[in-house]
Structure formats: C-alpha cells, structure tokens
Amino acid sequence: MKIGYTSIFAGLFLGMGVLLAQPQDDEKTSYLQQLVEVDQCVACHIEEEALPEGLHENDIHLREGLSCAGCHGGDPTSDDMDIAMDPARGYIGIPDKQEVPSFCGKCHSDIRFMRRFRPQVETDQEVQYYTSRHGRLLKAGDxxxxxxxxxxxxxxxxxxSDPRSSVYPTNVPETCKRCHSDSDYMAEYKIPTDQYEKFAESVHGVALLKKKDVGSPACNDCHGNHGALPPGVTSIGQVCGNCHINNLQYFQKTKMAEEFKKMDLHDCIECHGYHAVPPTNDEMVGVGEQSTCIDCHDEGDEGYKAAVEIRAMLRNLTTAIDSANTLKKQIQIIGMDDLDIEYLLKDAHQQLIHARTVIHTFDPKQVEEKTKTGLDRAKEAIQLALEEIEEYHRRRKGFLFATLFTTLLIIGLFIKLRQIESEQKEDAHRREP
Amino acid sequence: MKSNMVKKVYNWLDERYDLTPLIEFARHKKVPVHEHTIWYYMGGVTLFLFLIQIFTGILLSMYYQPGPDSSYESLRFLLTKVRFGWLIRSIHSWSANLMIFFAFVHMFSTFFTRAYKKPRELTWVTGFILLSLSMAFGFSGYLLPWNELAFFATKVGTEIVGAVPVVGPIIMKVLRGGSDVTGATIYRFYAIHITLLPALFMLVLALHLVFVQKHGMSEPEHLANLPESRKKYIPFFPNFLLRDLILWLIVFDILVFLAVYYPWELGLKADPFAPAPAGIRPEWYFMFMFQTLKLLPGHILFIEGEVLGILIFMVGGLLWMLVPFWALKGRPDQRIQPMEFIGVVVLIYIGVMTILGYAL
Known part of the structure; x- marks a missing residue:
C-alpha cells in the first residue's frame, strides 16, 4: 500500500491537534483530578454527582490544594461515609448562616496561617464584619x-483582583444589587432599593460598568468592604476626598464648610448628589437653570455674585480654548505649524482643570488666577494660529517673485529661438540657387 | 584654451566610446512640422515631470520616516519646520498628478494619430506600461502621509484588488502585509514606491526612449505620403529642444503656481479604529474605474457585479495595451474610422464616469 504525502501531512496535523488539545483538557480538571487521588470526599461526590452547586474548578481554595475537609472538617482519607463525615473527626458539614463569619475566619483571621499564602494579607475581615451593619444585625439574630x-x-x-470574582470592581455593584435592589427582600429594613439604578446612570457607574474603568469607585469604595456602613454626615466629605483630594481640601477651608456643619448639611453631596452623581459641567456653577448655587443663594447675596463671576470666568476661558482649537484644526489641515499651538492649548486646558478644582474655594479671586493664566495661553495660541494662517497666504506673494525669474528665462529662450530660426532661414535662403 | 580642453576630453571619449555616430545622429535628428506637431511635446513634458518627481522624491526621503507613529509626524515636521519643505512636498504631489495627466494626453494623442502602428508597436506597449507604473506610483504614494483619507482610500483600493478572482485575496494580503491596512502596509508601500517602482520605471522608460529614437517621430498618414520636398521639418537640436525647454518652463511655472496656491493638505492623522469619514474617494485617475464598480449592481447573472467589473477592466486594459496588434482598419472613404470611434467612446466613458464620481 502506498502512503501519499497528503496522508502523511493529514496524519501529522491530526497528531499535532490531539497533542495541542490534550494539555487544555488536563488543565481544566487538574485541581479536582489531583484531589480525587487523595481526597475521598471529592471522589465520592463526583461519583454521586453531588458536587456543590456553582463549584468552579479554579476556585482559589481548590487551587491552593484546600480540600472539602479543609473547611467542612471530617476525614477525607476514608471512603466510608460514616467515618469520613463523623463529627468526632471534626466534621462540621454546612455551617449555619450565623456561623459563616467564624467558619471562614478560622483561617482568614489567623495571620500565622494566612501569611504563608501572601505575607501582606489582611486578617481583620471578621473583626471588621462585626462592626458593619450586616455583622451587627447578624449578631442580633437576623x-x-x-x-x-x-x-x-x-x-x-x-x-x-480576578475579573471572574464576584467582588471584582466591575462586579461589585451586581453583587450588592442582588439584595439591595430587591424591594421585597429589603422591605423590612426601610431603606431605598434604587441605589443600583441611580449608580449605573451616574458618572461613576458609567465609567465603571460601561467603560470598565476599574479606577472608578464601586459600592465598597465609599461604603467599605467588610465593615460596610453608610458614610456618616461627618465622613462623607472624606469619602469623596479619597479620590477628589484637592476639591475636598479647598472646600474644607471655606466659610461654607463651617456653615454646612452648623446646618447639618452633607458636604459634597449637597451639590453633586450621591448614588446618582451626574457628570459635572460648568453650568452647575452660576445662576442658570442647571446651577446648584441658586439652591441656597438668592440674587444680591455674596454667594450669588461669586457664582455669576466664576461662571463668567469659566465661560471666557472655555470659549477662548474652543476658538483656538478650531483654528488649530484648520492649521493642521492646511499643513501649517500647529505644534506650539498644541502646547499652549494643553497648558490652557490644564489651567481650566485647575480653575474647575479651585471653584471649591468659592472665591472668584482664586479662580481668576487660574482662568487668567489659561486665557493668556489660549490667546497666545489664537495669535500664533492667525500668524500661521497669514504666513500661509504670504507664501502666495512669494510665488510672484519666483515666477518672475522663470518668466524672464522663458522670454530669453524664446528670443534665442527666434534668433536661431531667422539665422537658419537666412542661411537656407543664401544657399538657394 | 577652454574649447581646446573640451575638444581634448571629447577626443579622449570618442576614441574609446565612438561618440561621433551619436553626435551625428543627434545633429541630423529632425522633427516633422504639421498641424499635430503640438502632441510631440506631451511625452517630453511627462518626462520632465518624472524628473521633478525624482528630484523632489529624493528630498522628501531625507525627512520622511515610514511607520504608523512616524509617517504623519515626520511629514508634519517637514511641512512645518523645514524651510520650503511644504513647497517640495506640494510640488511632489502636484507633479505626480500632472505627470499622469500628461501621460494620458500623450497616450490618447498617440492613439488618435495612430502612431502606434508598425514599426512602433512596442513603443506603444512600453508607454502603456509606463502609464500603469505611474498609476501604481500614485496609489502607493497616496498612503504614505498616513492621513485619514489616504488610510481609508487604501483600504478600499486594496479591497478592490482583493476582489479579483483567484489571485486577488493573496495579492491583497501581500500588498497590505497582513489582513488589514496597518503599519506593515506603510513599510511595503514605501519600499514599493521608492525602490521597486522606480527601478521598473527606469528600465521601461529606457526601452521606450530607445524605441522612440530608433524610429523617430511618427508622421501622420497624410504627411507620410507626401513627397519629401513638400514636407516640413525642424532640426531637433536646437529648435525642437528649445521649444521643449520653453514648454517645460511654462509647465514648471504652472506647477509652482498650483503648489503655492493650492498646497496639498496634510489632513488629519489616520485612526484605524475611527469610522470612515465622508468623501472617501480615490485619486482622480482611478475615479472612472471606482465609479463604474460603484454603479454596477450586486450581481450580474451568476457573477458578483464588482468581480465582473474588475474582470472587464483587466481585459479592457490588456486589449488597450495590445491595440497595435488588433487595430481595425477602416476604408479610406469611411467618415468615421473604427479606431477613432473606439477612442472617442473610451474617452467619453472615462470623462463621464470621472465627472459622475465627483458629482454623485
């Protein structure tokens, strides 16, 4: 029988395919398969098709070699169910809900045990938990x-840190939502259940859930993880200030911050809201329809005047930046030099960002320091852009001088040609008999 | 003393390379004078514009750095920071377009004066190849600034190549350097633009010029049949050459005018992830083909409209290149000669489709 090259290649391909496919299957079942050899709980539960619901083969406990008995107790070496699940051999089974924190805490609260996995691991989760609303209610029997x-x-x-985790930043809102958005489940606690909807539409929610920006806060970044509590009136500014540090520092030095305290007002959220924090815009300052200043200030008072002034400064700067940007684009398209304009505009934009932060001083003079510098940069950019456009047109005038030379050359050549041709004619005429 | 020195050098060269026959050939080279003499200048103008392309291309290559992160930036540097960089780049772009324009004029004038006939068949074939290479120069050069329009036009252009049956997808992949237009495409387009195409072009151009010198200027039929005494000629040196030079200078002036008053824009940098901007269209010399493919229905009988269109253009191009070998002969008394008719139809078709391409 002859074996063709095609068959050899097909065979090789198949062989390679099998070889390549093999390790993947191994990897998938490896942790469980490894345990089957040494752990009768796993062996039996696989055989009985009674593995726990939702078991993931890459569960961190499994991956670290922690078998069922590691949490549930018992004797995993025995294939006799009565021996393996004998309470005398430490078998706990499924713990009561109230026991879960200490059940997990057996290891997670023991730094001597836990640091073998990660030296800088935290072991205060259980302690923190019992300070939380959840923990306190659990202790009370809920x-x-x-x-x-x-x-x-x-x-x-x-x-x-694993995107598959239910507590990975982008998954946290979904995890909390399971209970907190269930109005029936939450009814007896008399707290709102629309936090998720509001958060999802907020600037933070859009960044986290739609743009998958894990730098944006999830529920736990404001409420805490294991010690979850609603931020109190005094701590709410600190919560926002964890990220928006400059805004908080400017705000804390203002007269308004003192007044807020006296009036029991909640720092940042009075203007920005909390779960439904909208993206900020310059219209929030001033006395327009979207302004938050006029919620408290009336025409004629000092705050009202400051709001008008600050709004005007921001508007002037943004308008100048917009104009410069339009010119920059035009210059870019016609192929003139826009590099310096770009640098100036970056600077102007940076000043605008500063100004928007300094707004939290509510002091027009401090805001003006930033907007004035920004405005100067934007105006420089506009001036430079106009010069570039002028230079673009000036080049046309240069053409007239350049073309003068070639035109003279053309005339010169033409005269020479005529001269040669008339000489040739005369020559021919002379030669004619 | 100076002329003595020149004479000495000449003699030295002549002794070794036998220059005298060449000089004699040039001295006796003459050009017929008649109502169609103007068309003789078109090839020369095209050649002049090609020389400008070489000169400006060399200057551009001193600053241009191919690459997705450097093509646009280096060109922007050239346009904004290098003295007269903008002028050189604008002249290069305009000269490319004018060169192709004059090559078309040269080709159609040759066609209508039937200068392709025996013994000039290969002059026509090499000329057609030169025009095709010029268009390839245009296509490969268009991408190099790596701006929005260039990027998407190249994407569409290479997609059309990819639609060619059997070999299309492979050619497309080779041209793009992958399955999509990326940085790899710039590198190979640049290599094609500055090495492969110039080498091929020079070779074919050399053949074309040798053929032209060998056969001299073609005379229109009615003139060729006249007795020698009634024909009018001017010497190539210096009469025709001086006229050539004057025309070249005029074209140069027009070129600089266009480059200064209508400088080639740099556009916005290409963003492969951005949606295609409106108004994506190829260079004007590809427009008639592009517009035809756009107007064809999705399917014609059992074949895709686009594929059929491409096949027709390929066959049409081949037939056009081989015109000297199948040209139809009309009777002398016929008012409209068949080849003239074909030429006019082709010209009208190209014109109408190009106009439609810009109007629609």
Missing part, C-alpha cells in the same frame, strides 16, 4: 443579612 459567602460565593471564590 440571618437575612449578607455573610462572607453571599458576596464571595461558597465554591467559586477568586481573589478580588
């Missing part, structure tokens, strides 16, 4: 509240 497994799951646990 088993509806969230415990470790409600947020982290039981058998699909991943580090919070």
């Amino acid at each position: 088993t509806k509240v969230a415990v470790c497994t409600d947020c982290h799951t039981s058998h699909a646990v991943f580090p919070a």
